[in-house]
Amino acid sequence: MASPSAVPTDLAAAPVPWFERLLVVLFVVVPFLAVLAAVPFAWGWGLGWRDVTIAAVMYLITGFGVTVGYHRHFTHRSFQARTWLRVVMAVAGGMSLQGPVIRWVADHRRHHKYADKEGDPHSPWRFGPGFTGLSKGLSHAHVGWLFSPERTSRRRFCPDLLADRPIRFLSHNLTYVPVVLLSLGLPALAGGLWGGSWHAALTAYFWGGLVRIFVLHHVTWSINSICHTFGKEEFSVRDRSRNVWWLAVISLGEAWHNLHHADPTSARHGVLRGQVDPSARLIWLFERLGWAWDVRWPDAGRLAARRVADA
Template identity: 65%
Template sequence: MTAGVAEVGNRAPLPDISPKAVPLVERISVVFFVVGPVVALLAAVPFFWGWGLGWTDIAIFAFLYPFNALGITVGYHRHFTHKGFKAKRWLRIVLAILGGQAWQGSVIFWVSDHRRHHKYADQEGDPHSPWAFGPGVWGLSKGLFHAHMGWLFRKERTSRTKYAPDLLADRDLRIMSRNDVYLLIVASTILVPMGLGALLTWSWHGAVTALFWAGLLRVFAGDHITFSINSICHVFGKTHFKTRDHSRNVWWLAIPSFGESWHNLHHADPTSARHGVLKGQIDISARVIWLFEKLGWVWDVRWPDEERLAAKRI
């Protein structure tokens, strides 16, 4: 496969997005959708420090962020969507709850959309391809916004019975995906940091600031990192493996995304429990799965196969 055009079966040719084909103005557009909001959040820290933000809020943020991030990366994505490993029932429930606290939808809702994304990656039918509006300054700018978060406001909904029948057959997941139960999970996202803030400072002020910084803005930051995989990692970055789409690796997102930004290998081998397979590619989620395996909590982990990787290398 060349870097610009690929055809698989009846799939239409993909638009040319080799590095030379993406103008600087189009690269800059990513700042408005991803980097901009995060930079604005960081800029607010010194402004509010001392009267609206303190070390307690930062500590609670840092403590809670990994739990919901792993709920998405290890739970929603690598386990429930792609079956990269099998897990004990209690761990499945915990992962579904932690993923739900990220405010990205219930586990069945999330998995249905993501499986559909893989079926039609960067083609018609993909719910969040940044190439839905074509190349060019306007097309890609509009596409980046669509892939990052615009697609969440679409009227069309992915069929759960078609894309997630296995999850619908799981009683635990059906219960957690009910609106009333999911709302409780969502509420816990802000109630937990609020409670920790109150306990650590023994004040309403500490509870309120923790609710805002370690609750709402923690969700904001985590969601933007996840959405970046849909937008940035299908336009910018490097490719090391053959795929039928434009998935790419973006190194600077690797740590905040817990390894999800090694997106090129993921699309080349979706069921692999590890995405960062090359030297220097840090994959925190894979290391957590490895730890779970050592503890006996998960098994049948689909670790990368060297021969399969070699066959897919560009």
């Protein structure tokens, strides 16, 4: 990890270097364009509205499982929830194929403890600034860190979840296998029943299973990489977390990452006018239904104290 002095401290104070824009295109835009380019070629041959609908529903289920469940509830305890809802959120998050809940939470709590410093498992500034350093850093933050032999201590970072029997059970590797099978099998089953053929099941499996997992992985990893490199600082933080508006909707509100690092336990990340946060809206619905309580909604005083003056 580069020393703190080697890392620029304020992206908002200077024009964004051309190479940062180039790397954003290479790491985020190109893969999405590749997927979108496949759509017109596949339409009518191996893709239709049935597959799009199933993929969208699966994306929302597993995406909210990560954002509302894994992240805001289990990692940061932004709200309390009924046991059955906690189990549902843990299973839905696991269906994203981002690993069992306790492993995910341990890595993310460690990230917050050491954000963009030595010990952060996925900082894009690990190799310093500049084109070469940031290229390596973005690759590491986006996906490379997942292949590291180093594992975050669950006992150190997740003693609360290890003491939670249902969540500990769902975090065992053997227990996680049925969750993976459910993630891949459910869209195929829905497609087969809806379309009434093996072909319908196969296309739903491809778009609602494999492609959906690819897109959600890429969006989640972009929060680690892009949102710590590129964007706007609207709240004062000690790290490089930034808000990236064009990632906000597809990330279900997670790309309002600067506020999240300024106030990690807040149940809402998009707190300024026009900042859409679907995950916060779902938590609000859980609260209205009586399924969630002690929700840590943003406090106007805290927000004002952390607001960057020229943002």
